[in-house]
Amino acid sequence: MTTSSLIYILIAAIIAFMVAFFQYYKKKKETNYILLGIRALSVFAILLLLINPKVKKTELTNIKPVLNVLVDNSQSIRFSNEVNSVNDILNTLKSDNSLQDNFDINFYAFSDDLSVKDSFDFNDSQTNILKSLSSLKKINKENGATILLTDGNQTYGTNYEFFTDKNPIYPIVLGDTTHYNDIRILQVNVNSYANLNNKFPVEVFIQYEGNESVSKVFSVRENTTTVYQEKLNFSKNDNTKRVEFYLNANSVGIHHYYCSIERLSNEKNTFNNQKHFTVEVIDEQAKILILSDVIHPDLGMLKRSIETNKQRKVYVENNLNKNIQLNDYQLVILYQPTNKFKEILAKLITEKHNFLLITGTSTDWQFLNSSQPYLKKNYINRTEEY
Known part of the structure; x- marks a missing residue:
């Protein structure tokens, strides 16, 4: 009042x-x-x-602040032999009477997401720290602090360094936090298929973490045979290499390759020094048909130039009245077409086959302009003499 x-x-x-x-x-x-x-x-x-006086009644309730304890429940905690350390910390928090009297303590386990737990088995296969902190922020909007027990190894998700919250977060880092020099193969880019008797490209990215300059050999093996090898120089400033090379596809089938980079003298993690990739070599020839009703040396030159690629086979046909199975060919080349090509050209357009037009002095442009919609040319029926 x-x-x-x-x-x-x-x-x-x-x-x-x-x-x-x-x-x-x-x-x-x-x-x-x-x-x-x-x-x-x-x-x-x-x-x-x-x-008409207004009477207000005010009640005061003492609510304890929230203390959230997030525990990394992933297999990496067990792998680093930190299970006992985590249990000791949790027992200390649960048995501290001062904390129990002054805070409302909530225990959570996190891996790929957040879950409420009092006991932990450390068997989860993924870790997403940012997603877990974001989930906690949504469900717990009261003022309170967060204790984060983790080894910091996030397997996927956005970098948690960019997470912001108005409430304080106190991390307890588990495991060995010493920084060791490391060299690793980041990524291998290669096509899944290659054609027989061709060369296929391979791209590899390698990264080095360290202050000293080092030289290491990068190699690629198929079974026990080394198919590629290169010496790479790394330093603190020049710490990433992009290696490009070609491998031969000599036999049909699935080929397994093993690429590796030499380990450093004091390197702890050597699992990332190697990567495997597979390529399936297939034997497929594209058939190309050249149709012409004239004899011209360009036909032989065209056939030889196309067949320099061993995955191409060229057939030349001068008999336009022959029953040609167009479905047997991946490309049909019409060389200087005239009105004799009328049925063939109509069939190519109707059945939507791939075809290429090569024109010249013997081309019937009146026929070509009227029989297909793709190109038009203004012409005169005169031959220029040189």
């Missing part, structure tokens, strides 16, 4: 008493005093209704 309301109530009480007093003060009977009191209360009640 506000101060002004109290003043109005006090004034109303005085007015109610004065009104009743002036009505009954001349009368000496004892009943008049009772009527004076009733009249004063009645007037005061009416005035109180007119004032």
Whole structure:
């Protein structure tokens, strides 16, 4: 209730008493005093209704702040022999009476996401620290701190270094936090298929972490045979190499390759020094048909140039009346077409086959302009003499 309301109530009480007093003060009977009191209360009640004071009731409740304990439940904790350390920390938190009296403690396990747990088995295969912290931020909006027990090894997700929260986060780092020099194969880019008797490209990215300059040999093996080898120089500033090379596809089938980079003298993690990749070599020849009703030396030159790629086989056909199976060819080349090509060209367009037009002095442009929609040419029926 506000101060002004109290003043109005006090004034109303005085007015109610004065009104009743002036009505009954001349009368000496004892009943008049009772009527004076009733009249004063009645007037005061009416005035109180007119004032309409607002009464507010305030209750204070003491709520303990929240303390969230997030425990990394991934296999890397077990791998680094930190299970006992985690259990010791949890037992200390649970047995501390001061913490229990002053905080509402919640225990969570996290791997690929967040879950409520009191016991932990450390068998999860993935770790996404950022997603777990974001999930906690959504479900727990009260003021409170977070204790994060983890080895910091995040297997996927956005980098948790960019996570922000108004509530403090206190990490307890598990495992060996010493930084060791490391060299690793980041990525291998290669096509899954290659054509027989061709060369296929391979691209490899290698990264070095360290301050000293080192030289290491990168090699690629197929079974026990080394098919590629190169010496690479790394330094603190020049720490990433992009290696490009070609391998021969000499036989049909699935070929397994093993690429590796030499380990450093003090390197702890050597699992990332190697990667495997597979390539399937297939034997497929594209058949190309050249149709022509003239004899020209360009035909032989065209055939030889195309067949320099061993995955191409060229067939030359001069008999346009022959029953040609167009589905047997991946490409049909029409050399200087005339009106004799009418049925063939119509069939190519109708059945949507791949075809290529080569024109010259013997080309019938009147026929070609009217028989296909892809190109038009203005022409004159004259041959230029040189």
